[in-house]
Amino acid sequence: MEVRMNILWVIIGSGMVIVPYYLFDTPADPWPSVIAGGIGGALFLIALFTTIMLKTPFPKRTKILSAIVFVIVFAAGALSWQTMYEMCHYQQKLLGTIRTTIGDGVLRSFTSKVMLPPFHEYYARNQRRQMPIGKLFLALHKDRIHGGHFKPDTLDQQASFLNDISDTSITLTMVDTVARGRDAAFKNTNGQTGRLQAKAILTERGVQYEREN
């Protein structure tokens, strides 16, 4: 009789873990299902421990000591879960921040590399300013411009688009296809969502770099 009860306990316990585990299952993140399964398991453990302590005629001292050990073990486990959760998510966030910082630096450097030469040319060599800065930019970078696209240095992780081309100003919109921006719902120019995007405007007065997301 007792064996059947024991098996029933294990079956119930397994159910308390398996059902929430699969109820909160998400495709890429393991934590919702692990936490749900862990909570189910913890509840089962409390119920099982309480039942065993109540139904077994252990001496009172044993019961008190067991309860203390149980609480310590439980607290250690809970602390470990919480710390590990915090730790890995902190690392995840940190890696994201590092990638965004790198991405922003790359876009700034790209802006400088692409926009400063025509600016320099406009004032240094084009003494009479016969050629407008917009045309100068297009002339200097004609090999890199195809349609509305501006060929970036790193093809696989950056997309650049030329907007508002005129004689007096050039606007270049750059998207880092990997780094995340500030707003996760931001619609990027290249069709992606939530990626780092910056805009650089070249005029006769200089270059203006502005992070859009």
Place this chain on the structure above:
Amino acid sequence: MNEKIEIKPPGRTSEFSPEFTSGLIMATCAILLVVFLPKASGLYGGRNFRNIMAPAHIIAAGITVEHAIDEFQGIELTPLGGKTKVILLFAILLDFVIVPACFLFCWRYLFMKKSQVGDSAGGRSRQLGGRFIFILSGVAIAYVCIIHTGLALTSSAVLRTMRLDNTLDQNRSFVVAGLAAIDFKANQYFYLPGKRGGGDHSFRSHQDPTGKNWVTLSELGMPAETEVGRYSIKTVKNDTILIMRGVGKVRRVNGTNPEYEYYTSPTISRILKIN
């Protein structure tokens, strides 16, 4: 007359008790846990963590960090595989159901049978089995607890250090980024003609009629102080080399602040870490 009569020796049963059988199954799981846990403890942040019996939260943490690295490298995230999900589930079952149940049932069994079974051979065998499972599962629980507590304490300390280090590193990065932004503006200033508010191929201030003073941050349209650091133009070596200084606001352990010097000219830029 041909019927076989099985004679059982007194005090001995022909099969193991159901308690012992069910306990044995649970003990197998406990052995798995005990055998594989040493590897698990060494796999914190290591490789192939999904293939061994590590505690569920450690496997999940490993997967999260692995995903973060993939995302960093621009690799598309793939859904978790069925095998990983089953391993995770099994780890939770082992930690929360199988091993603790095994321990508690055996403990109760040993306590209850202590006075009832007496000295018979079967009773001794069952008690021995029960005691074996009890000790084994107890060791498994103790081991998991040591790992849990150890990891929790280590991780908390590591996390605190990481946060401090990262705050300082981030401050350094922001100071450098701030100096790079000033460099970007300074370069434009250098090329811009004086009548347009530039330096006309010089870093001298266009606002200074004597032409002796150098460009200021306000002329470049840059703030001297931001929430992350303080910036200044230290000196100008000649008309074409500008030296800027950036001091971070986060203090290092020795009480000093991170400090950088940034040398900029129309042709080359160089950063120097002072502190």
